[in-house]
Amino acid sequence: MGDLLSLFPAGSTVDADGGLLVAGCRATDLAAEFETPVLVVSESVVRARAKDSVTEFAARWPRSRVVFASKAFPCTAVQRVMTEEGVGLDVAGGGEIVTALKAGADPALLVLHGNAKTDAEIALAVEHGIGLVVVDNSDDVDRLEATVPPGRRQDVLVRVIPGVTAETHASVLTGHEGSKFGLAPAAAAELIKRIKRSPRLRMRGLHVHVGSQILDVAPFAASVPAVAALGQYEIYDLGGGLGARYTYDDHPPSVGEYFDALVRAARAHLPAAAQLIIEPGRSMVAGAACTLYRIVTVKRGLRTFVAVDGGMGDNLEVALFGQRFEAGLADRIDATGGELVTLVGRHCESGDVLIDGVALRDPRVDDVVAVPVTGAYCFTMSNNYNGNRRIPVVFVRGGRARLVVRRETWDELLLRDVD
Numbered sequence: 001m002g003d004l005l006s007l008f009p010a011g012s013t014v015d016a017d018g019g020l021l022v023a024g025c026r027a028t029d030l031a032a033e034f035e036t037p038v039l040v041v042s043e044s045v046v047r048a049r050a051k052d053s054v055t056e057f058a059a060r061w062p063r064s065r066v067v068f069a070s071k072a073f074p075c076t077a078v079q080r081v082m083t084e085e086g087v088g089l090d091v092a093g094g095g096e097i098v099t100a101l102k103a104g105a106d107p108a109l110l111v112l113h114g115n116a117k118t119d120a121e122i123a124l125a126v127e128h129g130i131g132l133v134v135v136d137n138s139d140d141v142d143r144l145e146a147t148v149p150p151g152r153r154q155d156v157l158v159r160v161i162p163g164v165t166a167e168t169h170a171s172v173l174t175g176h177e178g179s180k181f182g183l184a185p186a187a188a189a190e191l192i193k194r195i196k197r198s199p200r201l202r203m204r205g206l207h208v209h210v211g212s213q214i215l216d217v218a219p220f221a222a223s224v225p226a227v228a229a230l231g232q233y234e235i236y237d238l239g240g241g242l243g244a245r246y247t248y249d250d251h252p253p254s255v256g257e258y259f260d261a262l263v264r265a266a267r268a269h270l271p272a273a274a275q276l277i278i279e280p281g282r283s284m285v286a287g288a289a290c291t292l293y294r295i296v297t298v299k300r301g302l303r304t305f306v307a308v309d310g311g312m313g314d315n316l317e318v319a320l321f322g323q324r325f326e327a328g329l330a331d332r333i334d335a336t337g338g339e340l341v342t343l344v345g346r347h348c349e350s351g352d353v354l355i356d357g358v359a360l361r362d363p364r365v366d367d368v369v370a371v372p373v374t375g376a377y378c379f380t381m382s383n384n385y386n387g388n389r390r391i392p393v394v395f396v397r398g399g400r401a402r403l404v405v406r407r408e409t410w411d412e413l414l415l416r417d418v419d
């Protein structure tokens, strides 16, 4: 068994009684005050990661920009922290534009993505002066040309498929040949010619993204020559994808190693005066959070099932990608040994398993279970399955806790049923 505490947000500690403290807040107190399940985020960890990313990238490539892939955690409080720390925002669609604007982001620092942007989303982007629209297909160009008013030009990047197959789950692979995202180089070259002729668009550069939860720097570096082959531009957006450490066996590259690899490839293949953008999502927020649940029942038989009051309603990473998580009991987080159990959720699916095989010592009804590394893609994919009320988000910092997203109410579950 590894060091469970090391998976919780940096600065997490164990008190004299063996209880977990996140940013100085006792996990069991947070569970009592905000009820469970609750997503607990260390604000300082998010800020530090954002700040370090900007500084470390700029130290290696001064004309650089970090934009947070909002999709990983698109609540206004997180987007606001990123904005305050000098990080721009990648927004995938209208909803993330709306939350980013509410968070106070400068529209000029937003980068709009989407393989199927609608008329309404393009109109929203143009209306608010979104800095860069990443063109994924020729219909994006049709829509932009029909929307951008005369006398104005929308800055665009063109998304290119680099033909790089990274080692990760197939569902989060995007840079391989045949991907639904972006254009193969020959098709990209054709569309670029059209954009360059357009009176409504300004061709600023290229975009590439190889996938998510990538634990090796080689695929990122390999994507650079693929975009370089399409010509010299002012901007190269090299996407996101750096993996996070979910389990004891995960060893993702450090931010420094990741930037070293990107910048080495950029020096070899891209114009020295170009601006580089990166769009990390998962690696910026995953390890900054944990989810607290309460045990509802312990059932012993062929296997021991420990069932909690959440599950696939607040964490779809397991069902969608088979992501492995770890867990511990919040009031005895440093307990070793224990029974190997299957940690399951409360939803009506056998696939609603949070962890298939985790050691918990003497788990009992009402104990608080803490699952680390839930900061990425959990909040954003939370859902109302089985009438689940989406869970709250609490920021913790210096021993103080602050609710930033409240729990959904029963009334809200009924709000959209109009007949």
Ligand SMILES: Cc1ncc(COP(=O)(O)O)c(C=O)c1O
Pocket: 069, 071, 072, 090, 113, 174, 209, 211, 212, 213, 239, 240, 241, 242, 279, 280, 281, 282, 283
């Ligand atoms: C275009 C684009 N940029 C950035 C990201 C962020 O990826 P990650 O959260 O793995 O860093 C994604 C997500 O897959 C994406 O599709």
